[in-house]
Amino acid sequence: MVEVYIDGASAGNPGPSGAGIFIKRENGEVNRHTIPLGTMSNHEAEYYALLHALDICIHEGITTVSFRTDSQLIDAAIEKRYVKNQTYKPLLDEALAKIEQLELFFMKWVPSKQNRADELSKRAIQLNQTTE
Structure with missing residues (x-):
């Protein structure tokens, strides 16, 4: 089963935000994504990371x-x-x-220290400054 770690982060609430996505495939291949999201709240950033x-x-x-x-x-x-x-209902409905x-979907809460996407989301915040 493919493991997907997601994280959204904001520098301020609202503030420059980013999404981090870490995908580990069954064969061990890893893909990392850092996505600048513009200005939004931390909760919105979490939803956009999921989407x-x-x-x-x-x-x-x-x-x-x-x-x-x-x-x-x-x-x-x-x-x-x-x-x-x-406020978050349209985002939840879209998700x-x-x-x-999908055929099979599981969601599990993990502590921040175990979230492999945490550092990626923080890096994505920095990308907002280079893309504006």
Whole structure:
């Protein structure tokens, strides 16, 4: 099963934001993605990291995945298929629609220290300054 680590980060809330995605395939191959997201809140950055990772999986034909996130907000929203803050409902709905395109999807919460995408998301914040 392919492991996908995701993380969103912001320098300020809102502030320059980035998404980090770390994909480890069954054959051991690793892909790292750093995606500048512009200015947004940390929670929005977490959702966009999830959406970008799902897009990558769908585009590359990866249909059996185990996602890891250090965001309790994202983990709970996916598990319950519900968000209390309606600001995030369109993002959750989009993520759930993408998840439906996969054969098998798991989401697991991990501590930040175990999230292989953590450093990538911080690097992605820096890319905002070079792309503006």
